[in-house]
Amino acid sequence: MTHDHHIFVFDPICYAGGSKFATREVLKLINSRKNRLTILTSDPRSWPIAQANIISLSYPSWLSISDVGNGYWLRQIYFCWWILYSRYLYGSIQIAVGASCPGNDMPIYLLKWLLKYKVAQFIHGNISISRSCGLCLYQADNVFYLHSAYASINAVIQHRWRKLKPNIRDQKCQQLLSSSHFLPFINGIAKEQSPSLCQYHTPTLFWAASLLKWKGLDLLLEVIKETPINHRLPTNICYLVPQNTTLPITVAPQTIESINWHQQPESIDSIRAQSNIFISTSDKEPFGLSILEALFAGMCVIIPKDGAFWDTQLTHQKNCLKYIPHDRQSLQQQINYISHSPHQLAVLGSEAALLSQNYQAEKCYSDIISILCQHASRTP
Structure with missing residues (x-):
């Protein structure tokens, strides 16, 4: 019997790299009989996953590549339209996965409350300090991060609560980062x-x-x-x-x-x-x-x-x-x-x-797969 647990992956990066490879290794280990997988991507070549629905995300020449200002937010609105289109094509989403970092994956946060899904964020490297990134990390249901990214994640959260007294800010940061919502991982190969x-x-x-x-x-x-x-x-x-x-x-x-x-x-x-x-x-x-x-x-x-x-x-x-x-x-x-x-x-x-041999994907990603699929395991 199959279950309708829909995992949606957002990938606006136009070229392949180690972070995509790592996320792909995780997705390949997910049971396709119990989970549906949709990937909205600017680079379909990066996702050779037979069981996934692949949607090619066009990137018009007029669209800004700026990381700040109005151009950045225009790009996020454009991507939101594509996510809504993906939802129309393949149905309700239970978990939306950000495959890069909060700054790149902002659209899945902007639509979280409208489409009523959980957000799982992968972080494969240092992230930039901004209030919006801090808000995303606070709103994410799960954040999977490489150990090397911990200092930058902490700095982003500290920045979000920068108006608090230092001792209170440190306490709140530690509470958040030590919660079950944040999970460090190491990469592996299947x-x-x-x-x-x-x-x-x-x-x-x-x-x-x-x-x-x-x-x-x-x-x-x-x-x-x-x-x-x-x-x-x-x-x-x-x-x-x-x-x-x-x-x-x-x-x-x-x-x-x-x-x-x-x-x-x-x-x-x-x-x-x-x-x-x-x-x-x-x-x-x-x-x-x-x-x-x-x-x-x-x-x-x-x-x-x-x-x-x-x-x-x-x-x-x-x-x-x-x-x-x-x-x-x-x-x-x-x-x-x-x-x-x-x-x-x-x-x-x-x-x-x-x-x-200490870096077998089946072992390295087991906790992440369990979290991404936990809703499916509860489905009667």
Whole structure:
């Protein structure tokens, strides 16, 4: 017997990324016999989920991409119309899921009381401080957040109650953040989505992320350009081009000998498997699903020693290599070390693959799935 528990996902981001991959992994584990799933998205390619109703959200050229002011609110009203249209097409919604952050997912909050659904918010990175974001976090029925986002979430809530006395404000913040409505999580990869194991016979660099400047591709390109051509390792760069963003991005592709460029490739798993040295250049990456995929693939992972999530989980020269953040010479030293010690590729990669088994999606997301589907389990 099927149950009519409708989960609606709002995704206004026009390109793929780690946050979408993580949310997608959660949704794929939801029982489709007991739950209906609808995804309103600006990027249908990001959601290859057979059991979901996919609605393509058009993004006209005249629509503002501003994050503040009248242009921002006009965009939210436009998105609200699309949510109402989705409700018309597929019926009442029990839970609306924000797949990004409150600032991007504002329309599901604006329509919460009209459409009478619960709101579940995913937060995959730091969020901006604003009164509207603070109101959203207070109105959300559930907030699922990566540990690295905790400080910014706390700052947003503190800002919302900024007129209160500091001791009262701190007390109210702690009460809210320690309630059952807020749930920290770590990302995982489902068994059937596990990356293929990499090769170990030819040292080959691999980089995968969006072209947003904070992802740090410029650092790797500088290192490669400063390396004599006959000493460069083959390099595969898989990149996403952000759309409708005001944030600075790196220009790609560039004509640099030894680099193979791949824009949002369908075959990223095989490209990764043909490589074996993963380079992370992000500035304090909130989680880094690309790093986790590299661990699953048994790659030698090179990350900055920056106090971010994977820096706290991995050990230098046991299951990874680390370099001084933003330091070209330090990154070059680690690349030189592994290229001249190819036997270490398999040693570090094997340890990395062993550690990756702690990040199985079925376990990492079990509490989130239980919350999203709890209404369905109560349906007679």
